[in-house]
Amino acid sequence: MDKKITIESIEREAAVMRRHVIEMGYAAGGRGAHFGPALSSIEIVASLFFKVMNHNPLEPTMTERDRFIQSKGHACLSYYAALVETGYITKDQMYTFKGDGSFLSGHPSRNMRYGIEISSGSLGNGFAIAGGMAKAAKIKKEKHKVYCLVGDGECNEGIIWEAAMNGAKSKLDNLIAIVDRNGVQLAGKTKDIMDVDLEALWKAVGWEVLIVKEGNDTASILKALEKMKNSQSGKPHVIIANTTKGKGVSFMEDSISWHARPLNKEDYEQAVSELENA
Amino acid sequence: MRKVPIERLQEWSKLGHRTVLGETLVMLGADYPEMVTVTADLTPTARLTGFKEAYPDRFYDVGIAEQNMIDFTAGLAVEGIRPFAVGLAAIVPMRPAEQMRVALGYMNLNATVVGIEAGVRFGPLGNTHYAMDDIAVVRAIPNFTIVSPSDPLQVHKALYAAAEYDGPIYMRLTGGPGFPIMYPEDFDFQIGKAIEYRKGSEVAFISNGALLGEAVAAAEILQTKGISVRVIDMHTVKPLDTVMLDKVFSENKLIVTIEEHSPIGGLGGAVAEYKAGFSGTPKQVFASLGDKFQKLGDHAFLMKENGLTASGLAALAEENL
Known part of the structure; x- marks a missing residue:
């Protein structure tokens, strides 16, 4: 992407993406949206789409593009917001989110015309497919990377660890996973549902692990992504990014109930007001 | 029409579908450079040793992890590789049924999943190793084609047909040692045409x-x-x-x-x-x-x-x- 991109410019894009998340989620009306996990992942997705990844909205199937896989597909609004801001999807299309006949389903559906690499959201599977895609790049001697956004709750899934073991065995150093550790999953806090030491687990299966203490701080997440992108460890890489569920909207932050629900007019107006005054 | 190895039929009939599979995959490897084989710790059982030795860079064993085998296969197929994923019919369509649905079926990928020893071929191993419901599981998944070849040469020809087919295939293999030869000469085989x-x-x-x-x-x-x-x-x-x-x-x-x-x-x-x-x-x-x-x-x-x-x-x- 453009070399003139700065941390400040990514932060501005992140702010716009947060507004898009609220707009799309509000447009879905009673169908609701997964606000919490979209908002926690904004800085990660913005850093990837505006700085780290090589991609071209005018040529979505460009062979040398870096791949982005949103394995935690329920957080699709952060992905769609990035696709809008980078020009894959128009604003008119954005407002069709979850609508009858729309291509913007509540979990991503493969659509290369609009930059959606795979169908994901059945948890764990996107990450495992990303492993196959990284292997394919090795087979074809292509130099691009595969970036995969995974949820901390998603790491409950057994297939995450099947695929992680195979990633290490296959030396997929072109695969970079980012765990959006927002600490909240559907039914509660992750420490109450399944309290595990993610750092130890990823290390145990042979991955290079980097912890980002402030995953909603653009400078921090960007630094980690660039470090893993350039790592010569020969291992697959995982960034465990500590984030805040619902980041940026006070009443959604760290909230279990705002994992997914409809947004009413009053709450919408407050969310917009908070984001505009941030 | 490509020449088929008629001279192998007696041996294939004697040894059963696993040998036909193993030998045919090696032939496919020579004819289709983009074709690869994936398995989940079944190399000797599925007679994949020959492929592994002939094409070590195009052979992947993901360990005993059938769900990942299917998703890994899907990831390869998304990028234009032609994978053949080989597992036990008793395990593969059922355990990773969801991966077959969301990855191979929904994305309509060009990949072939081969289930060996379908039906009750595993006899004395017992019911955990019988595949009595594998077709039922896959039939309910849109986009999937299901082929159950009837003799050694048809197994061979079906695998070749799969290598050029659009969309995901589940290939169900029956016929152990003593697999009857029903087609002693080459014949016209087309997926979908009885x-x-x-x-x-x-x-x-x-x-x-x-x-x-x-x-x-x-x-x-x-x-x-x-x-x-x-x-x-x-x-x-x-x-x-x-x-x-x-x-x-x-x-x-x-x-x-x-x-x-x-x-x-x-x-x-x-x-x-x-x-x-x-x-x-x-x-x-x-x-x-x-x-x-x-x-x-x-x-x-x-x-x-x-x-x-x-x-x-x-x-x-x-x-x-």
């Missing part, structure tokens, strides 16, 4: 997999009793060859579907579902493994127990005429 193996006017046997041999033998028994039997090799369960079925509906009096599978959701179920749309069609009876777990026993014992022998099939037809 073969009228034997002409006949009264009964229609519609079979797939290695039971074609028993079906033909049963037809011969009935012939001696003056009953004319047509035998259809319905090697593709999905999509069904409805042109062939329409002929059967209008020309035969009794349909016997024959499969080493549950009567629910397999070939018999598929034929019945299609037949339900028409009035005045022939009665259908199901020769199958039944809706039950099996007794323990070797393959021949279980076939006899379920009436899946020439005499059993002949008797079933005669009772229902």
